[in-house]
Amino acid sequence: MTPERDSREPDPELGGLTAEEQDTAGAITPAARLAAYVRGGGIVVPALTALVAFFVGGLVMLLTGNDPVATYEAIWKGTGLQWFLPWTGDRELAALNLQQTLILTTPLILTGLAVAFAFRAGLFNIGGNGQYIMGSIAAVVVASELTGLPAWILIVLAMVAACLAGAVWAGIAGVLKATTGANEVISTIMLNYTALYIGFYLFGVDGPLQNDEDKSLAVSNEIVEAAHLPVFWGDPVLQGLHIGLFVALLAVVVFWLVLNRSTTGYEVRAVGLNPEAARYSGISVGKSYVLVMAVCGVFAGLAGALDVLGWQFKLGTDDIQTAQVGFFGIAVALLGRNTASGTVASAILFGALISGTSQRNLDPTIFEPSLAANLTLIIQGLVVLFVSADVLVLSALRRGRVLLGARRRREAPAEGES
Amino acid sequence: MSPPTTSPAALELRGITKRFGPVFANDRVDFDLRNGEVHALLGENGAGKSTLMSILYGLYHPDAGEIRIDGERVTIESPSDAIERGIGMVHQHFMLVPVMTVTENIVLGGEPRGRAGLFDVKEGARRVRELSKRYGLAVDPDAAIEDVSVGMQQRVEILKALYRDARILVLDEPTAVLTAQETAELFKVLRSLKEDGVAIVFISHKLTEVLAIADRVTVLRRGRRVDTVPAEGATEESLARLMVGRDVLLRVDKPAASPHEPALEVEDLWVLDDRDLEAVRGPSLTVRRGEIVALAGVDGNGQNELVEAIAGLRGVVSGRIAVAEKEVSGRGVRAATDAGVAHIPEDRHLRGLVLDFTLAENLALREYRRPPLSQHGWLNVRHLAIRARELLREFDVRGGGSATLARSLSGGNQQKVCIAREVASNPNLLIAHQPTRGLDVGAIEFVHRRLVAERDNGRGILLVSLEFDEIRSLADRILVIFEGEIVREFSPDVSEEELGFAMTGGGGRAVA
Numbered sequence: 001m002t003p004e005r006d007s008r009e010p011d012p013e014l015g016g017l018t019a020e021e022q023d024t025a026g027a028i029t030p031a032a033r034l035a036a037y038v039r040g041g042g043i044v045v046p047a048l049t050a051l052v053a054f055f056v057g058g059l060v061m062l063l064t065g066n067d068p069v070a071t072y073e074a075i076w077k078g079t080g081l082q083w084f085l086p087w088t089g090d091r092e093l094a095a096l097n098l099q100q101t102l103i104l105t106t107p108l109i110l111t112g113l114a115v116a117f118a119f120r121a122g123l124f125n126i127g128g129n130g131q132y133i134m135g136s137i138a139a140v141v142v143a144s145e146l147t148g149l150p151a152w153i154l155i156v157l158a159m160v161a162a163c164l165a166g167a168v169w170a171g172i173a174g175v176l177k178a179t180t181g182a183n184e185v186i187s188t189i190m191l192n193y194t195a196l197y198i199g200f201y202l203f204g205v206d207g208p209l210q211n212d213e214d215k216s217l218a219v220s221n222e223i224v225e226a227a228h229l230p231v232f233w234g235d236p237v238l239q240g241l242h243i244g245l246f247v248a249l250l251a252v253v254v255f256w257l258v259l260n261r262s263t264t265g266y267e268v269r270a271v272g273l274n275p276e277a278a279r280y281s282g283i284s285v286g287k288s289y290v291l292v293m294a295v296c297g298v299f300a301g302l303a304g305a306l307d308v309l310g311w312q313f314k315l316g317t318d319d320i321q322t323a324q325v326g327f328f329g330i331a332v333a334l335l336g337r338n339t340a341s342g343t344v345a346s347a348i349l350f351g352a353l354i355s356g357t358s359q360r361n362l363d364p365t366i367f368e369p370s371l372a373a374n375l376t377l378i379i380q381g382l383v384v385l386f387v388s389a390d391v392l393v394l395s396a397l398r399r400g401r402v403l404l405g406a407r408r409r410r411e412a413p414a415e416g417e418s
Numbered sequence: 419m420s421p422p423t424t425s426p427a428a429l430e431l432r433g434i435t436k437r438f439g440p441v442f443a444n445d446r447v448d449f450d451l452r453n454g455e456v457h458a459l460l461g462e463n464g465a466g467k468s469t470l471m472s473i474l475y476g477l478y479h480p481d482a483g484e485i486r487i488d489g490e491r492v493t494i495e496s497p498s499d500a501i502e503r504g505i506g507m508v509h510q511h512f513m514l515v516p517v518m519t520v521t522e523n524i525v526l527g528g529e530p531r532g533r534a535g536l537f538d539v540k541e542g543a544r545r546v547r548e549l550s551k552r553y554g555l556a557v558d559p560d561a562a563i564e565d566v567s568v569g570m571q572q573r574v575e576i577l578k579a580l581y582r583d584a585r586i587l588v589l590d591e592p593t594a595v596l597t598a599q600e601t602a603e604l605f606k607v608l609r610s611l612k613e614d615g616v617a618i619v620f621i622s623h624k625l626t627e628v629l630a631i632a633d634r635v636t637v638l639r640r641g642r643r644v645d646t647v648p649a650e651g652a653t654e655e656s657l658a659r660l661m662v663g664r665d666v667l668l669r670v671d672k673p674a675a676s677p678h679e680p681a682l683e684v685e686d687l688w689v690l691d692d693r694d695l696e697a698v699r700g701p702s703l704t705v706r707r708g709e710i711v712a713l714a715g716v717d718g719n720g721q722n723e724l725v726e727a728i729a730g731l732r733g734v735v736s737g738r739i740a741v742a743e744k745e746v747s748g749r750g751v752r753a754a755t756d757a758g759v760a761h762i763p764e765d766r767h768l769r770g771l772v773l774d775f776t777l778a779e780n781l782a783l784r785e786y787r788r789p790p791l792s793q794h795g796w797l798n799v800r801h802l803a804i805r806a807r808e809l810l811r812e813f814d815v816r817g818g819g820s821a822t823l824a825r826s827l828s829g830g831n832q833q834k835v836c837i838a839r840e841v842a843s844n845p846n847l848l849i850a851h852q853p854t855r856g857l858d859v860g861a862i863e864f865v866h867r868r869l870v871a872e873r874d875n876g877r878g879i880l881l882v883s884l885e886f887d888e889i890r891s892l893a894d895r896i897l898v899i900f901e902g903e904i905v906r907e908f909s910p911d912v913s914e915e916e917l918g919f920a921m922t923g924g925g926g927r928a929v930a
Contacts, residue, residue, distance in 0.1 A: 263797055280769045
């Protein structure tokens with residue numbers, strides 16, 4: 001028969017990789033391939049997913065009577081990403097826009113990590129938003145109340161407090177899961193609401209931490225000047241880019257190292273892929289769940305601190321109510337395949353999208369500002385949908401290949417017969 | 419080609435070829451089946467048995483070849499086509515709805531309609547009873563599937579096929595999940611089906627069973643049909659040779675044991691199961707270094723809980739477990755591992771391996787916290803790979819390197835990875851829980867040899883098995899566990915009848 005077949009033949013002594021094994025491997029692959037893509041840092045499918053989401057977003061624009069090409073062009077300009085293409089247009093404006101994009105990217109990286117880390121342990125952390133809010137609250141309290149400390153100490157203290165607040169908040173869900181088996185999806189959603197109302201209570205009118213000077217504003221005290229994160233690009237007065245971006249990138253490195261190079265990360269991945277096998281090798285699955293959730297909370301809480309110390313400087317109940325960063329983190333992690341580099345890439349994508357569709361950027365004659373923010377949400381929703389569906393995409397690809405193979409065989413019937 | 423018969427064969431497969439990429443799963447395979455015949459399809463894992471039957475059942479489409487039923491050429495596009503043509507399939511993993519009753523499962527998709535088109539439960543139950551009586555397939559029509567034994571679930575699967583008027587019944591490794599008693603019952607049923615003219619394909623890689631039930635045996639090897647022989651006159655040795663392509667040592671060839679100091683001592687141990695019932699009820703036992711002690715028992719008599727307690731996976735109510743004279747009872751897996759317990763779990767997919775981990779990562783599962791694999795909480799990835807390469811070579815694991823995912827290996831090679839990991843931890847006590855389940859002849863031979871070698875390396879081996887042959891050929895001593903107690907001790911030359919009798923609680927409780 002064909003020569004390549006002999007090379008595939010298993011050794012007679014013991015079953016090697018035989019035809020049937022190949023076949024069963026083929027039959028179960030969607031999940032296996034997903035795992036392989038995550039491992040290999042595959043980029044084709046996520047990129048396709050994003051493209052399709054943008055395409056469908058364009059269809060939505062068409063349906064609502066807008067010009068998708070002009071809109072996407074305007075969004076692109078709004079992102080500031082053309083700063084990287086120096087020969088195009090106004091570099092100063094592009095720089096301003098890019099600073100905005102990266103300011104938005106910073107917390108998205110962290111809330112993305114908060115979801116991705118949980119995913120790697122087989123947990124679904126929907127509570128990034130609540131953890132982010134708790135982190136913001138802790139940071140604003142520390143940075144506005146502890147006056148008189150040196151700047152760096154104050155900043156570090158505020159960040160540590162935010163990390164702890166997020167860790168405790170997420171840890172609650174982890175403890176519930178470990179001790180009672182409570183589904184972390186439900187408990188983290190509930191904790192999102194709890195965090196929201198804690199914020200309302202603290203900073204609302206007549207709340208215990210409401211602004212000391214103006215009792216009509218539902219907002220916290222402003223953090224002290226010393227606690228502002230230094231701006232390294234752009235004008236501090238015009239909301240330039242603060243060094244929080246580097247903190248977020250450092251967190252990405254930590255994420256990668258812990259997950260791939262530490263025994264803890266090894267345990268986390270074992271628990272995520274097969275909790276029963278993990279238990280058999282002596283790993284305490286319950287403890288891992290608590291630890292993983294706490295680490296997720298650290299990431300999300302830190303995101304809150306960076307926003308507060310970087311550009312918000314105070315926290316109002318309306319800030320808390322409109323916070324979406326934690327929810328965007330889900331899409332960021334999914335599109336980024338729960339990997340370190342993927343999370344950074346998709347955080348930039350979503351940061352750019354939010355910044356590009358902000359009312360400040362989008363020309364009302366091209367796209368109604370009221371619709372613009374919704375467009376971001378639509379694309380975000382589509383990404384989540386498509387990413388969850390890309391097991392389907394993968395199996396469709398596979399089926400396509402099978403059909404293609406069948407056609408090839410029909411066209412060349414002589415092949416395989418001797 | 420089949421010899422000409424007076425009536426056309428019930429089923430004829432001619433020149434079936436199926437390729438997956440460059441690999442031929444089936445290569446011009448011929449197979450024929452007569453009415454009232456049990457025709458065994460024998461071959462190692464990956465020989466192409468399941469592919470061939472999947473083609474017959476419409477799950478795959480052949481690249482070449484034809485299928486004839488009662489002499490008429492047919493194309494089978496889907497399982498519903500197959501059912502319509504009287505082909506019934508009992509898969510290895512049952513396709514039953516756990517919360518539904520036996521009757522509901524059997525009639526599912528072909529429910530008898532009463533007045534107003536509603537499902538007529540009574541009529542369904544009546545028909546099920548009738549079928550079950552006719553073929554001696556004892557089932558309780560009103561019990562929920564999740565409450566009945568595996569053996570009964572299998573009978574339900576067979577009834578499901580018969581309910582749809584199957585005249586050709588394909589049984590895919592039907593005995594893999596059964597106890598010896600259940601297997602004997604199944605064979606009785608198959609004989610009565612045979613008498614009724616049903617044609618049966620019996621897929622297996624267990625030689626004794628094939629010889630016991632089949633009329634003819636077709637052996638596949640690497641996708642090709644090697645031979646079709648009458649079961650009469652064939653021997654285990656001759657079939658094994660056809661399967662593997664060389665002579666296979668079916669009996670374990672081992673020197674006499676020379677046991678010395680105890681590796682494991684269990685005293686008056688009480689352990690609860692998941693429902694908080696007493697599963698282990700005060701047995702005491704000792705496994706010495708240099709001997710293989712088999713724990714024989716019908717599944718569900720406390721052997722799982724006993725093993726889990728020894729391995730540190732399950733707490734104990736009272737009693738003592740000591741490994742190499744170190745007390746480990748109820749102190750967790752890590753304490754057990756540190757005392758030198760290694761454990762080859764009974765289900766390598768569920769418990770033994772992380773299928774989406776690389777082989778290097780899987781091989782580190784027992785020892786990743788010790789240097790040189792890790793230091794101060796950081797993995798040494800290079801050492802993981804180096805050690806993996808060494809172990810893969812030593813244990814002759816084929817089909818992948820240290821960076822290959824465990825999922826892509828064959829069952830036999832996956833089991834070798836499990837064994838390599840456990841043996842590499844240099845244990846005092848090695849627990850082997852059904853170490854050869856689902857493996858083919860060649861791989862079984864390897865596992866058995868390795869266990870004997872580890873015994874001779876001075877480890878104590880506790881073997882838990884449901885296979886009589888394995889127990890008798892491997893063990894130096896046999897302990898029978900029944901309802902959580904060790905009721906008898908035998909030497910390996912005990913007869914199968916005597917052992918089986920003791921396992922079902924017969925013969926009194928006389929611990930040697």
